[in-house]
Structure formats: structure tokens, C-alpha cells
Amino acid sequence: MKEYLFLYRTNYEEMTGRSDAEAASMMKKWMDWLGNIAGQNRLVSKGNRLHDSGKVIRDSVVTNGPYTDIKESLGGYSQVKADSYDEAVELAMGCPILQAGGSVEVREIDTM
């Protein structure tokens, strides 16, 4: 079985206006979805969420945040295992971020 990384991208600005109830409902969807993957024994690590601020270093110059040209930024990641890309994509299909206009990038992990 191979391992895959899920990279979650979304527009952070849209999330700031959410009510507590909406945030709680979104949290439940995430937990249930990760539970579904874990229940199929396909979850390696639920991973983490990322803060919306960051630093980028390029040519020894440090700038705030990588997101000047795109609104969507990296919001978190998880690690799963699957037999193929198709299967990994099938798992990613249920991700709640897709209902909120975000995206999931699926990448096979090349173990060194």
C-alpha cells in the first residue's frame, strides 16, 4: 500500500465571517470524514491545520505569506494510505473543504 498526502487549500477570508454554529457544524463534518477514513483503516495521520500567516524565504529575502497572487492558501494536511491514486482520490472526494469551495491536492509520498 502507498501513502498519500492530502493538501487542503481554501480562501481564508471567506471563513472569518462564520458563526460559532457554522464553525461547529464544519468541525463535525471534518471529524466524521476523518473518522470514515480511519474506519477503513486508511488514515496514517490526521495531520494538522496551519495558521493563515506565514513567511516565505526566496533568494535570502523573507516576505510575509506566499499568497500575494492567489486567494487560496494552504490550510492543512493529512496523510492516508491507499492502493492507488484512484483509491486515494475516492477517499478525498468526501472532504468537507470541497463543499466550502476549497480544494484537495492529492500527492503520492515518495519515501526516501
Add this chain to the structure above:
Amino acid sequence: MEQQQLVPHLFRTEFTRIVSVLCKRFGMAHMEAAEDIASETFLAALETWTYRGIPENPVAWLYAVAKNKAKNQLTRQQLFSKKVAPALQQAATDDEVPDIDLSEKNITDSQLQMLFAICHPSISPESQIGLSLRILCGFGIEEIANAFLTSKETINKRLYRAREKLQQEQVAIEFPASSEIGRRLETVLTTLYLLFNEGYYSESHDAVLREDLCIDAMRLTHLLTLNGATDQPPVSALLSLMCFHASRFPARRAENGDPVLYNDQDESLWDRDLVARGVYYLNRASQGSELSPYHLEANIAYWHTIKEDSPEKWENILQLYNHLLQVQYSPVAALNRIYALSRANGRQEAIREAEKLRLDDNPYYYTLLGELYREIDAGRSREHFEKALHLARTRADRKILREKLGRAEP
């Protein structure tokens, strides 16, 4: 207490105490000698007490006899072998009888140290349970065979090989170093958990034996909470889980011995004292930030002590299973989670997720699907129950499935 009841009672409580102290004193290489001495002590009690009556303090009598026999054994051991512990040689040169310490503290310490020695990663969990039953719970070979539904020869062989392995590995009867205690404690807790489950889910028809297994597992877990070094949050969490499960003992068997499923149980039979103890240990387990699988399972078991259904109950159980599966996958947890999913989010969603589980050789998988389809598609529901019946491994499971299919016993 009459002698007929007193001796078996003493045997169960004192055998393991004597064996633990003697094993500790003789070393792992002479575990069998320790068992023999304890057995001989009880044989002597039976013979003597039958003629002379029960002594005023039977426990003291047993300890005195065991001590004498142990001293003889130590002298013999010393004659036969030059490889005896330095302490023994010293005792010989001093021309004194070696001392056997049967104080309460030494008994408890020896039992805990034996628990760590027996629950050693070098022997299989099955062997660990077998040896625990023999050495720490005082079960006879026949009782162990009965609990495992196998023959006495199989158990004898298993215990023999396990003892030999522990000897080869030179496993010491001592507390692990404090840096190691967490990791070793994990193995100990797994064995105690399996020991409890062996009693809770055993197919053995001997109900008393089954409950004894559970009670002994709880006694040993409780022992771990009494020692500063081993009293860690996962221990309390496991004990809490055991209390919650054990609280349903009186309700989970019908008078004819058949199992009664959770939903059909008469909750007035649940033992409220044990539930309260479970809550006590669950609170105790929450001191600190550690969240072991036992914490999650104990919390799930807690919600099951509330019979009344509510959205809050099933939502909490679902989230606990979501979490449990993330830290420790097991097919049983995956199936139980789907049931919680059906109660919290609806049957359709649960069926969709159940069909992704691919537990095609698991009878409980089909039982669950049969349940989920029951009110949606009667035909498919029956198909799944039929498959489950075909795969079912135990008499009790087949009986339940036949009832679901509306069929009488063949």
C-alpha cells in the same frame, strides 16, 4: 465458613500471593517449584484440617507451612546447584535458614513484579494471559483450559513453553526502570484488557468462571493503581472501562444462560455501585493530559451506562469512535462506529460508509448491514443476516441471528 467453602476460597486468594512471593525469592528459573510448593501447602491444609479442624488463623497456618516448604526447597536447590543466588550462599555460610518474607507489602510488591515479569514482550499475549491466570489468579489448569475452550494438554504445553522462554530471556522479577515503566506498562495493560475480555466474551458455559476472570483482571488493575510508580492515567482509564462493563454482568445473561443484547437488557439490573466506581476512576484518569485508547473506550462505555437515547449521547459516542479509530484501528471499533454513525447521522449515510469497510469475512459486518437495512429494504436485510449466519463462529451468535431471521433452533 465451612471447610468445604473455606479451602477453595483461601486457595483463590492465597495461592497467588504465596506463588508470587516464592517466585520472586527463587527466581524465574524455579517458577514451577513455587507453584508446587503452593499446591502442596494447600494439599497439606486439606489433609490436616480434615482431621484436626480448621486452625484459628488459617492464613497464618498456610504461610507457616509454605515458608517451611520453601526453606526446604532452598536448601535442596543449594545442594543441587552451584548457580544459586549470592544471597542463598551467604545464608548457607551463615548457617541460617533463609527467610521468606510474607508481609503484606512484600506480597503486593511481589505480585506486581510478577505481573511485569509475566507480561513480557518476549512471550505471546496468549501465553501471558495463561501464565497470569495460573500465577496471579490461582486458576487450575483445567479451569484455564475451560476458559480457553481447549484441552489441559494444550494449556500445559503453552505454560511450559512460556516459562522456558522467560527463563531463557532471563526476565527478572522486579519493577522495570522508571524510564521503561511506561512502555512495559502498555504490555501489562493490554494483557489485563485481554484477560478481562476473555471473561467478558468467553464462550465458556461456566458463568462463575467467566466472572472470576473479569474480577481478577479488575483486582490486578486495581493493584496497579495502589503503587505510585504504576498508578498512571491509562491504568485508571482501563479500570474505569472494566467497572462500566462489569456493571452489566447481572443483566447480560438470561436465566437459561443465553446472552441478552444491550438493547434488551433490564437496566434496573445494572450495578449502580460499579457504575459510580467507573465514574470515579474515569475522573481520576483525567488528571493529566494523556488520552490513551482506554480513556476513549471508557468514555464510550460511560455513555452506554445511560440507557435513554438522545442526540447528544450518539453524537458523543460517534466523536469518541472517530477519535479512537484515529489512534488505534480495529474492525470491532470500525463496526461500532458505523452503528453510532447511523444513530447520529442516519441510516443512509451509515450504509454508504459501511459498504466501504470491506470486512467481507467478518460475520458482525453482515449483522450490522442487516440491521441498517432492516427498515429500508427487508430483502437485503435478510440477505445480510443469512451471510452473517453462514459466517458466525459461536453458538450464541447463530442463535441471535436465527431469531433475527425469525427461525427456530434447528
